[in-house]
Amino acid sequence: MTKRAGILIAVGATVAGLVTAAPSTASAPPAASADAGPAASRAALKWTGCGTKSYPALQCATVRTPLDHDDPAGRQVTLALSRIPHTAKTSQGPLLVNPGGPGGSGLPMAGFVASSLPGELAAQYDVIGFDPRGVGRSTPALDCAPGHFAPVRPDTVPDSYEAETTARNRAASFAAACDEKHGDLLPYMDTVSTAKDLDVIRQALAAPRISYFGYSYGTYLGAVYAKLFPERVRRLVLDSAVDPDGVWYEDNLAQDHAFDARHKAFAAWVAKNDAAYGLGSDPAAVEAAWYRMRDAVKKRPAAGKVGPGELEDTFIPGGYYNGYWPRLAEAFSAYVNDGDQEELATAYEDFAAVDRSGDNGYSVYTAVQCRDAGWPRNWSTWRGDTWQAHRKAPFMAWNNTWYNAPCAAWPVKPLEPVRVANDRIPPALVLQATDDAATPYEGGVTMSRRLKGSGLVVEQGGGNHGITLSGNDCLDAHLVAYLTDGTLPDGGGSGPDAVCEALPDPKPAPATKAGADMRGKTLHGLLGFRG
Numbered sequence: 001m002t003k004r005a006g007i008l009i010a011v012g013a014t015v016a017g018l019v020t021a022a023p024s025t026a027s028a029p030p031a032a033s034a035d036a037g038p039a040a041s042r043a044a045l046k047w048t049g050c051g052t053k054s055y056p057a058l059q060c061a062t063v064r065t066p067l068d069h070d071d072p073a074g075r076q077v078t079l080a081l082s083r084i085p086h087t088a089k090t091s092q093g094p095l096l097v098n099p100g101g102p103g104g105s106g107l108p109m110a111g112f113v114a115s116s117l118p119g120e121l122a123a124q125y126d127v128i129g130f131d132p133r134g135v136g137r138s139t140p141a142l143d144c145a146p147g148h149f150a151p152v153r154p155d156t157v158p159d160s161y162e163a164e165t166t167a168r169n170r171a172a173s174f175a176a177a178c179d180e181k182h183g184d185l186l187p188y189m190d191t192v193s194t195a196k197d198l199d200v201i202r203q204a205l206a207a208p209r210i211s212y213f214g215y216s217y218g219t220y221l222g223a224v225y226a227k228l229f230p231e232r233v234r235r236l237v238l239d240s241a242v243d244p245d246g247v248w249y250e251d252n253l254a255q256d257h258a259f260d261a262r263h264k265a266f267a268a269w270v271a272k273n274d275a276a277y278g279l280g281s282d283p284a285a286v287e288a289a290w291y292r293m294r295d296a297v298k299k300r301p302a303a304g305k306v307g308p309g310e311l312e313d314t315f316i317p318g319g320y321y322n323g324y325w326p327r328l329a330e331a332f333s334a335y336v337n338d339g340d341q342e343e344l345a346t347a348y349e350d351f352a353a354v355d356r357s358g359d360n361g362y363s364v365y366t367a368v369q370c371r372d373a374g375w376p377r378n379w380s381t382w383r384g385d386t387w388q389a390h391r392k393a394p395f396m397a398w399n400n401t402w403y404n405a406p407c408a409a410w411p412v413k414p415l416e417p418v419r420v421a422n423d424r425i426p427p428a429l430v431l432q433a434t435d436d437a438a439t440p441y442e443g444g445v446t447m448s449r450r451l452k453g454s455g456l457v458v459e460q461g462g463g464n465h466g467i468t469l470s471g472n473d474c475l476d477a478h479l480v481a482y483l484t485d486g487t488l489p490d491g492g493g494s495g496p497d498a499v500c501e502a503l504p505d506p507k508p509a510p511a512t513k514a515g516a517d518m519r520g521k522t523l524h525g526l527l528g529f530r531g
Contacts, residue, residue: 044204044206045061045062045063045081045204045205046061047059047060047061047083047085048060048061050082052111054111054115055084055108055110055111055112055114055115057084057085057111057114058082058083058084058110058111059082059083059084059085060080060081060082060083060107061081061083062078062079062080062081063078063079063081063200063201063204064076064077064078064079065077065078065079065133065196065197065200066200067185067188068187068188069193069196077133077138077139077140078138078139079130079131079132079133079138079197079200079201080107080130080131080136080137080138081107081128081129081130081131081201082106082107082108082109082110082111082128082129082130083110083126083127083128083129084110084111084114084115084122084126084127085126086123086124086125086126087123088120088123088124090124091124091125091126092124092125092211092234092483093125093126093207093209093210093211093234094125094126094127094128094202094205094207094210094211095113095125095126095127095128095210095211095212095213095235095483096128096129096130096198096201096210096211096212096213097109097110097113097127097128097129097212097213097214098130098132098212098213098214098215098218098221098222099215099216099218099526099527099528100214100215100216100217100218100219100240100466100527100528101132101135101216101217101218101361101364101365101368101528102132102191102194102217102221102364102365102367102368102369103134103135103360103361103362103363103364103365103368104135104216104217104218104361104526104527104528105131105135105136105137105357105361106129106130106131106132106135107129107130107131107136107137108129108526109129109526110127110128110129111129112469112522112523112526113127113129113213113469114127116469116519116523117469117480117483118480121480121483121484125211125483126205128201128205130201132194132197132221132364133188133189133193133194133197134185134189134360134363134364134367135360135361135364136357136360140182140185141360142178142181142182142185142189142360142363142364142367143181143356143359143360143363144174144177144178144181144182144359144363144366144367145173145174145177145178145359145363146356146359147359148174148354148359148362149313149354149358149359149362150354151301151305151306151307151310151348151353152301152304152305152306152307152309152310153307153309153310154166154167154170154309155298155307155308155309156308156309156312156398156399156401156402157308157390157394157398158398164383167402167405168379168405168408170402171402171405171406171408171409172405172406172408172409174366174406175366175370175406175407175409175410175411176409176411178363178366178367178406178411179411179412182363182367183411185367186367186371186411186412187371187412189364189367189368189371190368190371190372190415191220191221191224191368191372191418192224192228192415192418194221194368195221195224195225195228195229196228198210198212198221198225199225199228199229199232202232208232209231209232209233209234210232210233210234211233211234211235211236211237211483212225212226212233212235212236212237213237213239213483214237214238214239215239215240215466215527216239216240216242216438216439216465216466216527217242218238219238219239219240219241219242219430219439219447220241220242220244220247220420222236222237222238223236223238223244223418223420223422223447223450223451224418224420226420226422226425226428226451227418227419227420227421227422228418230422230424230425231424233425233426234426235426235428235429235482235483235486236425236426236428236429236451237428237429237431237468237479237482237483238428238429238430238431238444238447239431239466239467239468240431240432240433240436240438240439240444240465240466240467241430241431241432241439241443241444241447241448242439242443242447243439243440243442243443243446243447244417244418244419244420244443244446244447244450245446246443247372247373247417248369248372248373248375248404248407249373249374249375249376249404249407251439251443252400252404253385253389254440254442254443255396255400255437255438255440256386256389256390256393256396256397256400257389257392257393258319258435258436258437258438258440259316259319259393259395259396259400259437259438260392260393260394260395260396260397261393261435261437262318262319262435262437262463263287263290263315263318263319263395263396264283264287265322265435265463266315266318266319266322266325266328266329267283267284267286267287267290268283268286269322269325269329269505270283270286270325270329270332271283271285271286273329273508275508276329276508276509277329277330277332277333277508278333278337279329279332279333279336279337289332289336290315290332291394292336293311293332293335293336294308294311294312297310297311297344302335302341302344302345302348303341303342303344303345305345305348306341306344306345306348309399310348310352311344311348312395312396312399313348313351313352313399314328314331314344314347314348314351314352315328315351315395316352316396316399317351317352319396319437319438319463319465320437320438320464320465320466320524320527321464321465321466321520321521321524322463322464322505322506323464323506323520323521323524324351324524325505325506326506326507326508326509327347327350327351328347328351329508330343330347331343331344331346331347332344361528366404366406366407366410369404369407370406370407370410370412370414371410371412371414371415372414372415372417373414373415373416373417374414375404375407375408375410375414376408377408379408382401382405382408386398386401420447420450420451421450421451422450422451422452423452423453425451426453426486427451427452427453427454427455427486427488428448428451428453428454428455429454429455429457429478429479429482429488430444430447430448430451430454430455430456430457431444431456431457431458431459431467431468431475431478431479432444432445432448432456432457432458432459432467433458433459433462433463433464433465433467433502434458434459434460434461434462434463435461435462435463436462436463436464436465436467437463437465438465439465441458444456444458454488455478455482455488455489455491455497455498456491456496456497456498457475457478457489457496457497457498457499457500458496458498458499458500459472459475459499459500459501459502460499460500460501460502461501461502462502462503463502464502464520464524465524465527466523466524466527469519469523470519470520470523470524471503471519471520472500472502472503474500474501475500478498478500
């Protein structure tokens with residue numbers, strides 16, 4: 001949940017435009033139908049123009065939804081929405097899009113998805129983005145402890161009992177701050193409540209059914225919505241699917257190993273391109289150089305702001321998207337070969353520095369994940385599992401533990417996770433990369449099996465998180481076919497239903513501005529990190 005100031009100017013311009021564009025009256029939604037639900041008339045939307053340079057047709061609205069869906073007449077919260085309206089004579093209805101998180105802002109996603117799909121297909125949908133409850137421009141928005149990630153934080157890997165206790169207390173203080181500032185909201189910050197919000201949006205759109213397209217955590221949100229409201233699902237696209245059986249502690253342990261493997265893949269790529277970076281041609285030697293750099297910034301933080309935790313945060317995005325590898329390798333090389341601390345500090349600012357929106361995103365992330373499912377309350381479980389992971393996968397294990405450790409002291413009792421198995425919805429489309437670190441491949445297989453009749457499309461050899469609308473024409477062809485008329489690949493019932501080869505790794509030169517490359521950067525700038 002970070003703002004990467006130097007990664008993608010277009011994304012920043014889009015978000016800024018959503019805030020600053022002068023509104024103009026847009027067409028009203030159609031009258032509520034009998035199938036739309038009882039709240040449709042009271043929640044009717046007023047769309048106003050909020051177009052940006054990138055997405056001039058973008059419109060915005062808000063809708064009110066119960067804080068507690070068991071008390072629909074009680075306190076209400078406000079959800080911020082965005083829309084690219086359909087222009088075709090025949091509409092396929094709304095397509096709700098979500099970038100994941102939890103805690104990710106979905107407002108820019110409407111413009112991105114509508115502009116990335118073929119024009120003839122996009123014209124058939126009202127593409128709807130939204131900030132989930134607590135996020136961004138939805139109100140109230142959470143911000144438990146501003147500056148929680150301000151540098152320089154203590155080393156994530158504790159080298160003493162005292163260091164571990166300090167880190168535990170820091171995590172517990174974050175949980176206490178959330179309780180103090182937002183204790184009235186925390187019991188209702190969960191995926192089930194958010195899924196019920198989606199149905200309020202559906203009603204406000206006067207739509208008998210919706211199509212849904214979610215990335216990352218958004219796949220779990222979509223699967224939960226489908227479980228709660230199967231009759232309201234028209235089409236369901238899940239890209240980079242969460243393992244629904246591991247929510248959320250087990251899923252995070254799986255990430256530890258997957259991100260370490262992806263970091264090794266980065267080191268191998270740097271070694272392959274030794275002529276450009278001068279860090280050696282042996283992947284193991286390159287990885288060892290990275291850990292020596294980590295030791296060095298522990299003793300003396302680079303430019304006074306990049307210690308070991310910040311260094312990990314800077315390189316974790318490379319586990320989400322290999323398009324960042326050239327930039328990260330340049331900073332790595334500059335520090336090791338030239339002693340250039342500023343290059344590393346600039347990379348930190350671009351990839352890892354947390355601003356106000358990042359504080360909001362992390363607050364929602366913890367609130368939802370800590371509430372969704374049980375986490376170990378005995379710290380010895382966390383300690384034992386993390387050290388076990390660290391011995392084999394040291395890159396992110398302790399960093400990930402402290403990121404989630406507020407859940408060990410969360411002030412609200414957890415819910416039971418939703419069992420998403422479903423045989424009551426139309427066939428869904430699941431897309432998964434074999435080497436995805438944030439949502440490892442096995443989770444996509446599990447999600448596909450839980451949704452009867454779904455189609456599984458695999459990107460063989462792909463390690464990026466979020467794989468459609470990112471430059472792979474094979475994957476996008478399956479997405480387009482499905483959104484056009486529900487067509488799924490037929491794999492004959494054994495293994496994946498279709499396999500697409502991954503795109504080549506980037507070249508060592510600074511990233512080009514070719515269309516496919518920019519689409520990947522745009523998508524990953526919107527998806528963010530950690531979810």
